Amino acid sequence: MAAQRKEQASLFDPKILAPAVLESFRKLDPRLLARNPVMLVVAVGSLFTTGLLVRDLAAHPAGMAPIWFSLLVALWLWFTVLFANFAEAVAEGRGKAQAATLRKMRQETSARRIAGGREEEVPASQLRKGDTVVVEAGQMIPGDGEVIEGIASVDESAITGESAPVIRESGGDRSSVTGGTKVLSDRIVVRIGSNPGESFLDRMIALVEGAARQKTPNEIALHILLVGLTIIFLFACVTLVPLAAYSGIQLSATMIVALLVCLIPTTIGGLLSAIGIAGMDRLLRKNVIAMSGRAVEAAGDVDVLLLDKTGTITLGNRMATALWPMPGVSEAELADAVQLASLADETPEGRSIVVLVKERYGLRGRSLHELDAHFIPFSAQTRMSGCEVAEKGGRQIRKGAVEAVRKHVAALGGSAPEEAAAIAQRIGDEGGTPLAVSEGARVLGIVELKDVVKSGIAERFARFRAMGIRTVMITGDNPRTAGAIAKEAGVDDFLAEATPEAKMRLIKDEQARGKLVAMTGDGTNDAPALAQADVGVAMNTGTQAAKEAGNMVDLDSNPTKLLEVVEVGKQLLMTRGSLTTFSIANDVAKYFAILPALFMGAFPAIAPLNVMHLRSPLSAILAAVIFNALIIILLIPLALRGVKYRPLGAGALLRRSLLVYGVGGVIAPFVGIKLIDLALGAIGLA
């Protein structure tokens, strides 16, 4: 919700709009225009009509259109180019603004570089890849890199917005640090991983700024379509001159240029790059940095999502969800014992048991010290933990794997009731983990631990299924447990007892069948799979290797984000398609505005083609040109925000889009041109 507000507010942010206006003039540079052939044609047309205008001003030839008409046409043709430039400039401006807020945190800091065993103070901007620096509590980490020595808590809120500090330590999967974050405690030595100007942030900013922005394959293909249409219309318009001359009509060059500009797909041509930039920008607003526009596009195409169970589908750790007392044991008795056994247990499972008995049985936390009890931690030999209480002749409470507790009880001369094995079996079948609890030689009951599936995740997967995207859960659990969780979460498939190799194989298999695969990962051993996947989202907390391998980085390190990434990709492609359809559909009305206007003078009989009953030929042409320019401005918000995204099947989606942008695209200009024509009449022009 907060993100939405942010987005809407900045859509008309004067801080972005004002520089964008200037930028739209700077983009008249032919070298920049040449990147967009459609707009280049418009610019050439504008220049041409301006030239004609100057000629007419010098010596107004008889029988030509009035000066004010040529002036207005030339002016609005220039506006068409400027509006398209403006759209791109606004998109870039928004991206830059977003990047700037991220950049702010990397104010010029100084770094303590270790060189030849000595520490020296240097500005952070002078750090090169491979330098090592020392960072202590209270200092900023001067650049992206990897912890090679020590452990520290780091405040990464500047990037992630998450206020809780995170632990960063050398070795393992938590060694990566980001420039601009702050060390809160301890001291670490960091090896800088990138040269100045090459960090993720820098690369992303460069992408948005256009310097490094490359057209994606789909953008190139679309450009080819637009250029092809432009060539066709160029021909249709140029050949119209001799054909009209044959019919005894002298068409003025200004009018032919006006017709041409109205017909070529300026709407989509002008907005295409803005749509692409806005797509990356939308991802950035979700705190995901895409390393290329191509990655965003691929996200829309994804067929298979590989989702790590822990953190994405389930809340992370197994939690106690129920107590199952043995015959002859009351629930209260079991709850009391299991609480004692868990009070000092700092594992997430142990804590969840304390929470459960408190919520379910109203047992408040107690102090082991006051009870004169001492905790027996889990050990690999016993596979149990528990506590010894001195009072009442001593209580010996244990909890642990069912088999371990059975052995423990047997050693004390007791025996586990048959119910224990049966309950344990059932819990296992349902994907949970049974934990037996004993006091002395007596088994009191079973605690059921379960992976808790995130709320709403099943609905989300159902939406993906409707769109034809398959979800596959990746987990190290055994197949039985994995199957049960998969069923509860509503994923389509699962990979149990997953190793990095198995994961890699799965990706390659899917790709061999023509599918595009997306995944998230953070560990170094995820890196090959991240590189292999079509969309690899690396967690920012992950290792440098993982981040280098993926084509996106999630600053929040939230694996669920993958779902949003896919949605942004789809939305980007849908926006592109919808506006292309709209742009082409627009031409129908423009023909009916301009053609009768061109021929009316010589052939009044052609009047029935003037279906909009536009007031005069000049007004008709002017209205079409103005509409053609204004529609670009009007569609900028849509291009930047993207068309409304709906998780529907392809057929339903298509029907809806066709109705809005196809049929709408035919009708809208009829209304728009008519209104402009009336407005021109109202102010006494034409």
Added chain:
Amino acid sequence: MTFAGWLQIAVFCLVVLAITRPLGVYLWRVFESKSRPLARVFGPIERLLFRLSGIDSKREQSWIQYAAALLAFSAMSLVITYAILRLQRFLPFNPQKLGGVKPALAFNTAASFTTNTDWQAYAGESTMSYFSQMVALAWQNFASAAVGIGVALAVARGLTRKRAGTSTVGNFWVDLVRAIVYVLLPLSVVIALALISQGAIQTLSPYRHLTTLEGGKQLLALGPVASQEAIKMLGTNGGGFFNANSAHPFENPTPLTNFLELVLIFAIPAALTYTYGRMARDQKQGWALFGAMMFLFLVGVTCCYAAEAGHGLGNLEGKETRFGVAASTLFATVTTDASCGAVNAMHDSFTALGGLVPLVNIQLGEVIFGGVGAGLYGILVMVLLTVFIAGLMVGRTPEYLGKKIEPREMKLAMTYVVIFPLFVLGFSALAAARPAALSSLANAGPHGLSELLYAYSSGAGNNGSAFAGLNADTPFWNITLAIVMLAGRFLMILPVLGIAGAMAGKKTAPPGPGTFPTNGVLFAALLVGVVMIVGALTFFPALSLGPILEHLAGRAGRVY
């Protein structure tokens, strides 16, 4: 408009629908299945031809090899046809002692028949010897039709095959031989006999001098007509033995032969959509194309019939009273939908709107069933465009039959789309600006412009029908139309084969609920929209100065 007229149109549609499947299956078995039909009859002929010409029927070609073979074959055909026409007075079967055809006309005619256009700037009976008709022209009717089928098969293979990594598209020589031996030749024999049974003539004897009922003298042209008539329709060639084409009683003697000829025009193009569905392993893919084509056909024939029938008897100028308004407008629509070009009435004499229909049919790119093969590959290019534009709207990069459409395919598809208007409009503009060219026009004003537009559209669309009213046998028209015909054929075939090659080796993703469906009514409707919008947007300005203006001026009481 009469009930009988509509009934005729309805029966025609049903018959086309009825033969689509059986003929489509037959074509599929000939070209794509392991065991070919009637192998005991045709197998030995096929094998003999392969052995004589050293063709390894198992060896497939890349698209470049396929295109090279096709171009070499067509170039050779062009040269041979030209030579025969030039040298016909030295060749046998020339009872009327007709002289050699002049260079420009011979070039125009050779180009015309090599490209499956069959534009005729001559009158057959006064220009062509029996030898020229049989060897040069009728042979080309077979060969050019087979070439078209080959290209359609190549692109269909490229799109439908699931052999990622291997980008071969078939073997041109194999496709050529099989198209003739299994399909065109045997069917033509049967059809020719059927035509003869109805009164079409088949003779090598000289023209006869007759005395008419009024006592006048007349020279009655004869010839081996039925054999040429069969392939003229079946191969959507359209080049008539006589100048009057299918309006001539020896070519098209009865209403029954008229109906048969109509069905023959659509037969193979319609069947190929079924063959395509079979190749795509999804028959609905083929029916979607068929549906889009049928819809466009019905729109055309309805408009044309309505415009011509008008009030009372309707417009009978330039029509055979044997056939009447309905059969004439049906013929005009069918012959221009498919790039056949045979005519049984003079399109020039149609009303402005009635004449607009055949012109628009051609300008839509000859994809409404279209020429044999050419119709299928033409509509498949439009399919790629449709998928590309609309496919994005479902939030995926565009894919067709599981294969991604990428910049390379778009480049080729747009090249295909651009070439047609480039040549039609370019040369029309050129002609409109040349008084020498304009002097060939029979009419001034918008109608003259229609004649001119129609000529180049018909040439580039490889249709070959004429709006008449144009004296096309001048060096300017002969040469420019020959260029337009060759461009409209071979410059457009090359990108199509390029697409075939590019798509053949691509990975195929299986369809899912998120993929853009290309086998339903919605897609067929979209396809219709794209075909109409691309065609209409391109030619609307020119058309509005031609038939549309003529119609509106006529309503306002001004005629040209």
